[in-house]
Amino acid sequence: MTKLPLCDCEVIHEEAVSAARARMAGKSELGKLAGLYKMFSDGTRVRILWALQGGELCVCDLAVLLGMTKSAVSHQLKSLRLSNLVKFRKDGKVVYYSLADAHVEDILRRGFEHISE
Numbered sequence: 245m246t247k248l249p250l251c252d253c254e255v256i257h258e259e260a261v262s263a264a265r266a267r268m269a270g271k272s273e274l275g276k277l278a279g280l281y282k283m284f285s286d287g288t289r290v291r292i293l294w295a296l297q298g299g300e301l302c303v304c305d306l307a308v309l310l311g312m313t314k315s316a317v318s319h320q321l322k323s324l325r326l327s328n329l330v331k332f333r334k335d336g337k338v339v340y341y342s343l344a345d346a347h348v349e350d351i352l353r354r355g356f357e358h359i360s361e
Contacts, residue, residue: 283327284355288312289320296330297349300342 269277283289291310295301303321307314321341324330331344343349 280327280329283324283329284351286320288316289324290352292317292320292324293329293343293348293352296341296343297352300333300340302338302340306341 284293288310292306295306295309301309303314303317306312306317306321310317321330321332325332325341328344329348330341332339332341334340
C-alpha cells in the first residue's frame with residue numbers, strides 16, 4: 245500500500261491560506277452541501293433518482309422497477325423530497341414523482357462522468 249506524502253514543514257503560506265479563506269463558504273452552507281451529498285450516499289436513493297431522469301413515475305412503478313416494496317420506496321422518496329431532490333404531483337389517488345429540477349439531473353450526470361473516467 246502506498247503511503248500518502250506528509251507535509252513536514254513549519255511554514256505557513258499566508259497568501260495561499262488567505263486566498264482559501266476568502267473563497268471558503270460558511271459552515272452552515274458547507275453543512276447543507278454535505279447533507280445534499282449524503283442523499284447520494286445511498287444506492288437505493290441513487291437508483292430512484294436515476295430512474296426519474298426519464299420522467300415521472302409513481303411509487304408502484306418504482307417499486308416494480310427496483311424490486312422493492314412500496315413502503316421502502318416511499319421511505320426513500322420522503323428523504324429525497326425533504327432534500328428538494330424530487331417533487332410530486334397528485335392525479336386522483338396516484339402520486340407521481342419526478343426530479344425537482346435540472347440541477348439534480350446535472351449532479352447525476354456529472355457524478356457518472358467522474359466515475360467513468
